[in-house]
Amino acid sequence: MLQKVVWVRDRRADRLAVKGDDANYEMASLSAIVRIDRNDFWMTSDAGYQKPSTVWKDLLDVKPSCAVCAPDLQPVKGNYEKVVENLKQLQAQTQTPGYQMGKGFFMGPKSDVVRFKIRHVLFEVSECADV
Numbered sequence: 203m204l205q206k207v208v209w210v211r212d213r214r215a216d217r218l219a220v221k222g223d224d225a226n227y228e229m230a231s232l233s234a235i236v237r238i239d240r241n242d243f244w245m246t247s248d249a250g251y252q253k254p255s256t257v258w259k260d261l262l263d264v265k266p267s268c269a270v271c272a273p274d275l276q277p278v279k280g281n282y283e284k285v286v287e288n289l290k291q292l293q294a295q296t297q298t299p300g301y302q303m304g305k306g307f308f309m310g311p312k313s314d315v316v317r318f319k320i321r322h323v324l325f326e327v328s329e330c331a332d333v
Contacts, residue, residue: 234285235278242269267321269309286316
């Protein structure tokens, strides 16, 4: 799987893309069956925004998120370790040369559970044409 994807620059962000046969790229979609950690869930419509703070100055900046961990059901229970391994390899590919890799979107362990954070952008910049 990892041989079929590449990081491409899209404005100010690196995005994961699937390599095409003719040097074209299509944005990649990642999916996994995970369990949402109910103690670290901020996927509400406003992510708990109440007023400007050091985290979010405006509602425009809010990015609802949650932590996910291994599902506790078969047959997917054993696949989570492979998901984490693949994500760590993809994350390592984005490391800036000369800098040590931080924890990225992986979260500190709660007991022996490896968790990672997912988020959703509420508002995206719109490229409107002048009228």
